[in-house]
Amino acid sequence: MKQVEKKDTVTVTLVGSLDNETVFETIDKSDPLTFTLGEEGIPKPIQRILVGMQIGEMRKVRIEPEQGEFGIRRGDLLQEIPLAQFSDKIEPKIGLILSMDVESGGATHKVPATIVEIKSDSIMIDYNHPLAGHPLNYEITLIDIIKD
Known part of the structure; x- marks a missing residue:
């Protein structure tokens, strides 16, 4: 079975939530997210966890404020x-x-x-983004791999 490698294009679904289980983002099968690993705009921890995944596999990743796109509260x-x-x-x-x-x-x-x-x-x-200062929890499911 194929696995995700660096530079592959992938299609995923995901649910993003806070520690209190408040969901702040949902991308489901009706409108999945497709992107190429290494592209800007997708948090690096999400891209890293995808490497090695197989179609249908689900993984979880936690992004601390210091690592995330919204950062710490200022x-x-x-x-x-x-x-x-x-x-x-x-x-x-x-x-x-x-x-x-x-x-x-x-x-x-x-x-x-x-x-x-x-x-x-x-x-x-x-003026801080509402998600600034919060750890972000993502549950990511790989839907498809388009090899480079």
């Missing part, structure tokens, strides 16, 4: 904003995701930020 991505800057149309609530204007490279971009704390005269927003 304190410099927290910002306190005066409540007076908010329009009356927005009622701040913890967990609410806002679209904030951020300047970078001479241009203004819309960036998501989550309200993490509400004080009497200000709110604290977090």
Whole structure:
């Protein structure tokens, strides 16, 4: 039976979850993921665990924050904003995701930020990705191998 080797193109299904079993990503057989090992965009630990797998085999991998694409939580991505800057149309609530204007490279971009704390005269927003700082658990099943 064929096994995955470096540089092969593979088709997989996967389920990504947090330690509390919250599922953050599901790729199933109706729309599987196909990629070539070594490509950017697929976490290296996922690519490494695929090497040696056979069609139909399932493996699990855990990606620590330091290894993952979302990284560790960064304190410099927290910002306190005066409540007076908010329009009356927005009622701040913890967990609410806002679209904030951020300047970078001479241009203004819309960036998501989550309200993490509400004080009497200000709110604290977090620009970290929601998965930053969390170990990510993946269950990967190999559907097909397309040899290089």
